[in-house]
Amino acid sequence: MNLTATIAGFNFEHVMLNAAGVMCQTAEELDSVLASAHTGAVVTKSATTNLRPGNPAPRYYELPNTLGTINSMGLPNEGFDYYMDYVTKKQSQKPIFFSIAGLSKQENLDMLHQLQDSEFSGLVELNLSCPNVPGKPQTAYDFEATQAILTEAFAFFKKPLGVKLPPYFDIVHFDDIANILNQFPLAFVNTINSIGNGLVIDDDTDTVVIKPKGGFGGIGGTLVKATALANVRALRLRLNPEIKIIGTGGVTSGRDVYDHILCGADLVEVGSQLAIEGVAVFERLERELADIITKKGYSSLAEFRGQLKVIA
Numbered sequence: 001m002n003l004t005a006t007i008a009g010f011n012f013e014h015v016m017l018n019a020a021g022v023m024c025q026t027a028e029e030l031d032s033v034l035a036s037a038h039t040g041a042v043v044t045k046s047a048t049t050n051l052r053p054g055n056p057a058p059r060y061y062e063l064p065n066t067l068g069t070i071n072s073m074g075l076p077n078e079g080f081d082y083y084m085d086y087v088t089k090k091q092s093q094k095p096i097f098f099s100i101a102g103l104s105k106q107e108n109l110d111m112l113h114q115l116q117d118s119e120f121s122g123l124v125e126l127n128l129s130c131p132n133v134p135g136k137p138q139t140a141y142d143f144e145a146t147q148a149i150l151t152e153a154f155a156f157f158k159k160p161l162g163v164k165l166p167p168y169f170d171i172v173h174f175d176d177i178a179n180i181l182n183q184f185p186l187a188f189v190n191t192i193n194s195i196g197n198g199l200v201i202d203d204d205t206d207t208v209v210i211k212p213k214g215g216f217g218g219i220g221g222t223l224v225k226a227t228a229l230a231n232v233r234a235l236r237l238r239l240n241p242e243i244k245i246i247g248t249g250g251v252t253s254g255r256d257v258y259d260h261i262l263c264g265a266d267l268v269e270v271g272s273q274l275a276i277e278g279v280a281v282f283e284r285l286e287r288e289l290a291d292i293i294t295k296k297g298y299s300s301l302a303e304f305r306g307q308l309k310v311i312a
C-alpha cells in the first residue's frame, strides 16, 4: 500500500505529521515526532524572533470525552534561532516544516529573509493567524493584509513557502482568500488552524477553563472536524492544482484522515488528539487508515484523493 504524498518535490513516506503548536516546542518534542515510524515530516512550533514564555496558565484544556481542546498559549516558543539550529542539524531525515508567526509583517519578512539566506532546505509555513495591526482582525481575516505580506514575501523568498489559515465560514470568504492565494506560487496551504475565540465552562465552578483572554481560546479536536473538512474541500475546489493542501483539524481516527484526503488533502496533521494521546496516535491512525483503504479496494491515496462525491 502506498501512503505517500509529494509537495514541492519533497517525498513524504507517510501522510501524517503533527500540527504546529503540538509536540513541537523543544528539540525533544520535535525528535519524538520526527523519530516516529508513522510520520512523514514534522513542523516546528510557530517561531517569533525572540524566545517567548507565552500566556499564564491555565492556557490549555482538554474537554471530556475527547470532544476537543481549547487553548490560548500566546505563542510560547524558544525563538527563531533555536529552531534554525534544530532544522539545520536534523533536516537530512524527513522533510521539516519551519513555522513562523511574527507579531508584525516586518518580523515575518525578517524571518523569511533569514530563512532564504540560510542552509535551511525544508518548507516554510507562514502562520497567518498571527496578529496584524491592533484594531484589525488576524492577518488571514484581513484580505488586504494577506495580499500585502504575500506580495512582499514572494518578491525575495524562493524556497518552498505555504500558509497556515484559520477557518472561513462564508462561501464568499472562500472565494476571496482563494483569489488571493492563486496569485502566488505557494507550495501549499494548510487549513485549518483552531477555530478562534471559543469559550468552555467548568460545570462545577461556573468558571472559564483557561486564564488568558477571559477564557476565550482556539478550539481544536472533534468539535472542529466539519469545519476543517469544509475548508479543505472549498480550497481544493478553488486553488490552482499546483498549490497542495495540508488538512488539519478534527482528526481523532483513521476515518478522519481518510475524510481529509477524500476532500483533497495531500498531507494530514494531528493536533489535539496528538496532545491527548501522545506520538503513539500516529501508529493507530495509520493502521486505521490502512484498514479503511483496504476495505474500499484502494492501494494508494491518489486513487481517492479529492474524490468526495456529491448528490447529483
Ligand SMILES: CC(C)(C)CCc1c(C(=O)O)[nH]c(=O)[nH]c1=O
Pocket (backbone or CB within 6 Å): 021, 046, 071, 072, 073, 074, 075, 076, 101, 127, 129, 130, 131, 193, 194, 218
Ligand atoms: C494565535 C496566535 C498566538 C496569534 C498564533 C499561535 C497559535 C496559538 C497560540 O500559540 O496561542 N494557538 C493556536 O491554536 N493557533 C495558533 O496559531
